[in-house]
Amino acid sequence: MKIQKFKKRIGLIGFGCVGQGLYDVVEANRHLGWEIGSICVKDKEKPRSLPASAFTYDVQEVLQDPSLDIIAELISDPKEALVIIRQALQQGKTVVSANKKVVAENLPELIQLQQRHGGVLLYEASVCGSIPVLRTLEAYYGSEPLVEVRGILNGSSNYILSKLHAEHGNFQSALAQAQELGFAEADPSLDVEGTDALHKLCIMAAHAYGLLVHPDEVLHFGIQHITSEAVELADALGCRIKLVGSLKAAADGEVALQLLPTFIPEGDALYEVEAEFNGLEIEGRFAGKQFLKGRGAGSHPTGSAVWADVAAAVRGYRYTYPKLCTSQVSATSGDEQLTVLLQGTEERVAELLELLKPAIQHQTPDQSQVILSLTPQQLRQHQDLLNQRGIFVAAIPASVPLDIIPEAFSQTEAIPIGSL
Ligand SMILES: NC(=O)c1ccc[n+]([C@@H]2O[C@H](COP(=O)([O-])OP(=O)(O)OC[C@H]3O[C@@H](n4cnc5c(N)ncnc54)[C@H](OP(=O)(O)O)[C@@H]3O)[C@@H](O)[C@H]2O)c1
Incomplete structure (x- = not known):
């Protein structure tokens, strides 16, 4: 059987503790066919581990880029993060996030946006970093x-x-x-x-x-x-x-x-x-x-949880909130x-x-x-x-x-x- 080779591209928004962690994990797994296609940060003056040419400061360049398969929202500003996640879901995109404040305070809206526009939001890294809590609760229990x-x-x-x-x-x-x-x-x-x-x-x-x-x-x-x-x-x-x-x-x-x-x-x-x-x-x-x-918490453990979401999302995984549908x-x-x-x-x-x-x-x-x-x-x-x-x-x-x-x-x- 011939296995088709493909490259999947991640749009990374935020390159701090978790963003750098995801970057390192993706780089270490290049053989799996993934690459970071674009990175957006805020501060133009900050010294970085990558050349300046690797970054954009305009989040729309990531959100509007049709060549990206998935958006990883990993910024520290919850207000802006909500705007980013909303926009991506309204465009029917697949988004992964580590932002617990945004998810906890806006979950009803975020579920509705996925239902209305067909996008997907996964956020395993937002709860207990590297521990697979949400998937265990969802899929197993x-x-x-x-x-x-x-x-x-x-x-x-x-x-x-x-x-x-x-x-x-x-x-x-x-x-x-x-x-x-x-x-x-x-x-x-x-x-x-x-x-x-x-x-x-x-x-x-x-x-x-x-x-x-x-x-x-x-x-x-x-x-x-x-x-x-x-x-x-x-x-x-x-x-x-x-x-x-x-x-x-x-x-x-x-x-x-x-x-x-x-x-x-x-x-x-x-x-x-x-x-x-x-x-x-x-x-x-x-x-x-x-x-x-x-x-x-920490760069690589949390980056690893984001990576697990990225890999799961591309295989078609999404939260189904099984108990939300069956219990009052x-x-x-x-x-x-x-x-x-x-x-x-x-x-x-x-x-x-x-x-x-x-x-x-x-x-x-x-x-x-x-x-x-x-x-x-x-x-x-x-x-x-x-x-x-x-x-x-x-x-x-x-x-x-x-x-x-x-x-x-x-x-x-x-x-x-x-x-x-
Ligand atoms: N740290 C952890 O162990 C951990 C664990 C679980 C979840 N989380 C969650 O992961 C998210 C990121 O946390 P972090 O620890 O990686 O934060 P961080 O180290 O402070 O990095 C935040 C990144 O976001 C960028 N950023 C902030 N506002 C932005 C904007 N408006 N547009 C574009 N980029 C923007 C910053 O850009 P500059 O580089 O230009 O400043 C920086 O690269 C947060 O939601 C946090 O709650 C963190």
Whole structure:
């Protein structure tokens, strides 16, 4: 049999961490018949790894080029990225993107554009970098009801948390290291305030449960207010603090979504997910629990996920959103009682105690720590206030007995940790 040789051409928009990663992967796989046909960037003065002649600064040169088979949108500006993706889909093109903010905030429109104009949008790299999350949820679990999907979804904040546990160092320097290593977003507040992980959670909700939910509707806290006392308390309890996003089937066609710093005890699959790695536990009603772990960020791991989408799209793969077509679900924060640590300066916590009743209280020279029990819905009601007050919030799972907490508190010392 004679195999027909062909060259497929990618139009690359954005040549930063991920764009360069995709470029390297494509170059390493030239024998597969792909080439980067055109590259668009923004800054004419920036030094580049390729000659200036390799670049255009006019995005329309890429979007209007009929010789390109696929567009890879890999820019850092979400507003412009949405304009690019919209235009490409309106032209019926095939687009791959790594931009979780754009996908999470505009998924209903992006699905409609594909249906109306026949284009295709894949975005595997937008959720957990190199881990094949969306294709697993879509293709493998598309017809199995899921009990829960929970995981560590942001490499940069996980890197910071790992550093704080390992070295008891400073928040700012751990963040700076995450940025140097290319794990952090251009705007690192997206990582540490939990917004980036929240976007991924909302994207997963569409594929895992057929739920279209806007990030603004979801209970979420980040790690920006973490304190050394919280890290020490977790250590004393044999736990590590992780930023955990979860989707859980709730009663009556509801899906509970939340993103919370969480005390993870040893033995939990997420405990060993360290540094820039991401980990995801998927529990199917019939399959039971499965665990995926891999690099959630970085140039080549993310470039590899974009490349997997490019190769899949050209073979005709597209998301079918199987559960979106078959289920009617709505979002909730959940009503299962949560045990929560709140930590902040004395006067700020004192104000909150008028609203919330603590079970355990502990005082260090400049911090108040309280443990209380409340529903996720109650926590959501106080979300903005807690964030404005600079209070660190973390969930403590039921497997950690409350009666060992006072003893663990007494083992902690106050050391300033800094914050964003
Ligand atoms: N970094 C990661 O590990 C990672 C992981 C998963 C997903 N992502 C997502 O991947 C996307 C790219 O992230 P990144 O880390 O590669 O960002 P980055 O390193 O900051 O690079 C961004 C690139 O976009 C270009 N750009 C920005 N605005 C543009 C515009 N209006 N027109 C043309 N080019 C424009 C920049 O051009 P100049 O070079 O001229 O400045 C640069 O080449 C983002 O959506 C991010 O959320 C990143």
